[in-house]
Amino acid sequence: MENTSKMPGRIRSRIRFRISVCLTLACLFPLCLCSRMAASQPPSAASQNLVDTGNHDHLVIPSAIHGVIKLDSGWRFHTGDDPAWADPNFDDSGWQKVDLQSTLAEQGIESYTGYGWYRLRLEPVPLPDSGQLDLALFVVPYSVGQMEVAINGVPVARTQGMTDHPTMYQSLPFTLPITHANADGTVEIAIRTWAGLSVSHGLLDRVHLGDSSTMQETLEMAISRRWGRNAISGLLAGLLFFLVSGLAATLYLAQRNHSEYLWLSLLCLSVTLRGIGETAWGLSWMPLSVYAIFSPWTSWLFLVATL
Numbered sequence: 677m678e679n680t681s682k683m684p685g686r687i688r689s690r691i692r693f694r695i696s697v698c699l700t701l702a703c704l705f706p707l708c709l710c711s712r713m714a715a716s717q718p719p720s721a722a723s724q725n726l727v728d729t730g731n732h733d734h735l736v737i738p739s740a741i742h743g744v745i746k747l748d749s750g751w752r753f754h755t756g757d758d759p760a761w762a763d764p765n766f767d768d769s770g771w772q773k774v775d776l777q778s779t780l781a782e783q784g785i786e787s788y789t790g791y792g793w794y795r796l797r798l799e800p801v802p803l804p805d806s807g808q809l810d811l812a813l814f815v816v817p818y819s820v821g822q823m824e825v826a827i828n829g830v831p832v833a834r835t836q837g838m839t840d841h842p843t844m845y846q847s848l849p850f851t852l853p854i855t856h857a858n859a860d861g862t863v864e865i866a867i868r869t870w871a872g873l874s875v876s877h878g879l880l881d882r883v884h885l886g887d888s889s890t891m892q893e894t895l896e897m898a899i900s901r902r903w904g905r906n907a908i909s910g911l912l913a914g915l916l917f918f919l920v921s922g923l924a925a926t927l928y929l930a931q932r933n934h935s936e937y938l939w940l941s942l943l944c945l946s947v948t949l950r951g952i953g954e955t956a957w958g959l960s961w962m963p964l965s966v967y968a969i970f971s972p973w974t975s976w977l978f979l980v981a982t983l
Contacts, residue, residue, distance in 0.1 A: 736799045744814075744890060747883040748776045750796050757791035757868070762826040764864035768795045780878040787876040791868065794880050798863040811854040812891035813865070814884040816898070817847035820964055821879025823869045828858055836960055842870045844964040846957055849898045851891045902958070910958075914951035917944040943981035950974040 735750045752771035760766055774783055774794075781787065800809060817823055817835060822842050824834035833852040837843040857863050869879040884894065921944035928937035953970045956962035962970070 735796070743886060744894065745885040747796065747813075747885055751776065751880075752795045753780070753785065753792065753878075755785075755788045755790070755792045757793070761793045761795070762829050762831070762866040762868070764829050764858055764862070764866075766795075771795065774878070776878070776880060776882060779876060781876040787874045789872065789874050791870050792875065792879065794865075794867040794869065796865045796883075798865065798885075800857060800861060800863060808855050809857060809863075810888055811885060812851050812888040813854060814849065814851050814882075814886070814891045814894045814898075815867075815880075816849040816882040817869075818877055818879050818881040819847070819871075820844040820873065821847055821869050821871050821875075821881075823847070823867050823879060825852055826866045826868070827852070827854055828856065828864050829866075837963065838868075838870065842872070844872055845960045845962075846964075848902065848960050849895060851895045853888060910951045910955040914948045914955070917947040917951070921945045921948060939981050943978065946974050946978040946981055950978065 735747070751774050752768045753774040754761070754768070754771040761768070772783070772785065774780065774785070800811070813825070815823070815825060815833075820837075822835045822838040822844065824831055824838045826832065833850055835845070835847045835850070837845040837847075854863055865883075867880055871879055884891065886894070921941045924937045924941035924944065928934065928941060931937065950971070953962065953967060953974060957964075957967045
């Protein structure tokens, strides 16, 4: 190959430019090919079953579904609280349309504290001969949002903290069956939500629709992931520190003149307590009001023992 160091500067610049263009095209070609192949793929069977009527007031679904349909659009939202809003005959046309893929703040809704309602109307077509549906919803609340779900005006499910005096827990996902439709074949979903903190994201994170068995499998996978993320590692680490704490306490009782064993025991105990608190909070075993007090005290104990 000819030595490019002896070429004029203009020729060297042209060579470098052509080489860079070739390398850029070589990198972009696989990406373009992959995107073209992805665009040419047919939509999934579940996505073909969902028909949007255009005005986002009703969603038409089949009476039998195999797979999962994401119910992101078509929702109506309003702040406040009124039991009449669960009535399937209630006119919610004046409520604001929202999409679950965007936050409430991004859709022009101001932050609020307390109650907010979501409503969605489904039209299953055609109804099965038995008149009963084999559908279920998989509902994922956002953070500490508490909620109660009514189907056709009948409350069917709620989170742990949604009581007469609501309490904030780390809300877990849940499923609920849809077995009956109204006389006209529609299914009205009304979700009453609450949080004692300022809400800007929206307390309804995701809603999926599918057959009962698929939704149950989805719930089991979500719970398994939550255990793996919030519980198993924390419990194992807590157990290890608890054993070290017990060993250090035993050494201190045998040798009272070595106070470092006592502080080591307290240090490991503080880590154990903090891990237990975080696990209990992540699995909805502890309300936010208790966790907000418990967590700073364990941090304070850890700091003192460390010093």
